Amino acid sequence: MPTPLFRWGRWMTTAMAVWLGGSSCLAQAASEPPKSTLLYTLNTSCRLRGAPAVPCVVQAVDVGEATEYRHQIGKATITYRIFDEPYVRIEGLNPSTKNWGPARNATIQFATNELCFNDQALCVVNPNYLNSVREAAGSAFVGRERMGLAFGSQGRVEVVCFDKGCDRLLEEMGR
DSSP: OOOOSOOHHHHHHHHHHHHHHTHHHHHHHHHSOOOEEEEEEEEEEEEETTOOOEEEEEEEEEETTEEEEEEEETTEEEEEEEEOSSSOEEEEEOTTTOOEEEOOEEEEETTTTEEEETTTTEEEEOHHHHHHHHHHHGGGGTTOOEEEEEEOTTSBEEEEEETHHHHHHHHHHHO
8 A cells, every 4th residue: 555755634624623623633742753554564574784684573653743664674673764744854863862863874775675774774675665656756756766865954955966977976076
């Protein structure tokens, strides 16, 4: 079951609730912890820091305004979350401090359905998520094999590259 990258329906629902319920609705929402809903579980493979792929389980969970992707690899859990409001951004959970921090970069190999974060510290095969990315993009991704993203200090996408453009970008950065 693909998970949509953009959840415009949630924005519309929130806007309508504020308009109809006023500030009391906002005060109640602020005091309640975000509800979580399991979207799907995927048995797949993951790689850590360039090591060979091993079996892992990915849970996609809708939590408040984000979708969390929890990667269970052996006894370790690595979690990233994606927000789409007020802009698209990705954050990773530091397991030792329990704090969220922005991802530095991500790469996607569409042919193998592999998504990697932070210089390939974590790579996961996730056709569900990547197919939803392709669906959301429409014809813009037709024929694309690779995509690279670099994030700023707030986790917001600052640079996007495709295919050979990613190689050219890395060459320019090396100059």
